[in-house]
Amino acid sequence: MAKKKSKQSNSNTIALNKKARHNYNLTDKFEGGMSLQxxxxxxxxxxxxxxxxxxxxVKDGEAYLVGSEILPLNAASSHVVCDPTRDRKLLLNRRELDRLIGAVERDGYSLIATAMYWKQCWVKLEFYLGKGKKSHDKRADIKDREWSIDKGRIMKNKNLGK
Known part of the structure; x- marks a missing residue:
């Protein structure tokens, strides 16, 4: 007897921020849990x-996710007030919070969310310390990426000719 295949994907990723690497120079990675309803x-x-x-x-010694949007379901309870854009508290260690506060206030870094995913039964947020890129930095990155692609093509064709 054949087993039915489930339609759920094996990926734990919930949402990605693909523009983050294009707009920011990302340095240090952090992971935090989220306080959700x-x-x-x-x-x-x-x-x-x-x-x-x-x-x-970072506000009052706590970290909050600002600007994320979680749309409520149509079948949600009528007695619950759903605010899709509310600030959600991130659950981090005191040492991590102190490091983030220092980097943001002293060094001028931003905290950019890049991914939301499941880790066992908890929702986790991956975010990075980063500084914004200027437009000439973005052009240089695009130029480097295109050159690496062209270089790979040249080397491939050169190796095939032997």
Whole structure:
């Protein structure tokens, strides 16, 4: 007897911020849990999340995810007030928070969210310390990327000719 294949994907990724690497020079990676309400977890399971324009803000010694959008389900309870763009608290160690506060306030770094994913049964946010790129930096990165592609093509054709 054949088993039925489930339609769920094996990927733990919920949402990605693809523009982050293009707009910022990312340096140090951090991972934090999120304090979520029940309706938010249900919406995340269905994939109704957008983190493309969000960032992490440090306020009063705590880290918050600002600008993320979790759309409520149509079948959500009527007694629950759903705010899709509320600030969500990140769960980090005191040592990590102190390091982030120092980097943001003294060194002028930004905290950019790059991915949201499942880790066992918890929702985790991956974010980086980063500084914004200027337009000439972006052009230089594009030029380097295109040159590496062309170089690979040249080397491939050179090796095939022997």
């Amino acid at each position: 029940g309706w938010e977890v249900k919406s995340i399971r269905t994939g109704k999340v957008n983190i493309s324009d969000c960032f992490v803000m």
